Amino acid sequence: MSAPGVRHGLLLPNAGYYADPARLVDVAVRAEESGWDGVFLWDHLMFARELRLPMADAWTVVTAILARTTRLRSGPLMTPLARRRPWKVAREATTLDHLSAGRLVLGAGLGAEPDLDFGAFGEPAGLQIRAAKLDEALRVLSGLWRGTEFSHTGEHYRVDRATFLPTPRSTDRHGHPAVTIWSAATWPAQRTGALRRAARFDGVAPMVRDDHGHLRGPEPAELTAMLTRLADLAPEQSPDRPYEVVALDSSRPGTGQAADRTGLLAAAGATWRIEAFDPWRRSPKELTGWLDAGPPDNDRRAV
Numbered sequence: 583m584s585a586p587g588v589r590h591g592l593l594l595p596n597a598g599y600y601a602d603p604a605r606l607v608d609v610a611v612r613a614e615e616s617g618w619d620g621v622f623l624w625d626h627l628m629f630a631r632e633l634r635l636p637m638a639d640a641w642t643v644v645t646a647i648l649a650r651t652t653r654l655r656s657g658p659l660m661t662p663l664a665r666r667r668p669w670k671v672a673r674e675a676t677t678l679d680h681l682s683a684g685r686l687v688l689g690a691g692l693g694a695e696p697d698l699d700f701g702a703f704g705e706p707a708g709l710q711i712r713a714a715k716l717d718e719a720l721r722v723l724s725g726l727w728r729g730t731e732f733s734h735t736g737e738h739y740r741v742d743r744a745t746f747l748p749t750p751r752s753t754d755r756h757g758h759p760a761v762t763i764w765s766a767a768t769w770p771a772q773r774t775g776a777l778r779r780a781a782r783f784d785g786v787a788p789m790v791r792d793d794h795g796h797l798r799g800p801e802p803a804e805l806t807a808m809l810t811r812l813a814d815l816a817p818e819q820s821p822d823r824p825y826e827v828v829a830l831d832s833s834r835p836g837t838g839q840a841a842d843r844t845g846l847l848a849a850a851g852a853t854w855r856i857e858a859f860d861p862w863r864r865s866p867k868e869l870t871g872w873l874d875a876g877p878p879d880n881d882r883r884a885v
Contacts, residue, residue, distance in 0.1 A: 601636035612873045641658060765786055781815045786825075
């Protein structure tokens with residue numbers, strides 16, 4: 583089973599062995615040469631406190647990746663926007679959008695380690711306040727990216743007659759200047775806030791919470807169910823700009839099985855399959871094998 587319309591990416595940690603920024607950039611360059619479409623990074627300040635892992639700054643490494651590649655898409659999956667100043671993110675993202683000729687992807691979410699990325703530094707870690715700040719920050723980003731005078735007075739952020747130029751060279755699905763945003767969403771959804779948020783932007787990266795509270799990528803049937811619900815909330819789709827559906831997958835079966843699995847995810851609605859590399863279960867040698875093998879439909883290998 584093949585899925586020629588699906589793009590293939592890798593999601594790498596910015597911790598431990600992969601805290602070396604040069605190593606991450608080398609992986610990305612090698613991935614592009616082998617035909618992969620994207621290399622994306624975690625965005626954590628700390629991870630697993632008791633392990634005292636070294637970390638690399640995701641945005642700095644993404645900058646280097648985009649500067650060293652010509653085709654690959656890259657970005658943080660996911661940046662917890664509630665711990666960032668949105669105007670600073672707006673400026674940084676626009677600069678990277680120009681540097682990369684539109685290849686930056688801004689993954690935006692609540693953050694998976696609130697006690698570390700928020701609480702350890704005195705930032706509010708509660709779910710509701712992080713969600714409120716995320717939604718407000720996204721409104722500020724969209725407003726600043728238009729390139730016209732923008733003001734905003736909200737519960738968490740205030741902008742007074744700011745004009746940000748240049749605008750991003752990329753546009754959103756409605757034709758407005760904007761950096762590409764993929765929004766995180768958890769399924770099953772007790773509330774529709776995350777899905778409503780994802781429906782407003784360029785793509786969704788769903789995760790499923792299992793019976794033990796752990797997050798994983800969706801199975802095809804789960805992806806279908808989530809997209810059915812999302813379709814009820816999404817605005818009309820542009821035929822010239824497909825909505826991106828990002829299926830994170832950490833199963834890594836054999837090459838033939840991976841192609842079959844890609845086909846099943848594509849049939850469920852996925853436009854990207856991103857293999858999440860787990861450094862606690864996989865060795866650097868295995869990642870080298872992934873890179874050398876290329877994506878499952880490796881007839882698209884770069885020349």
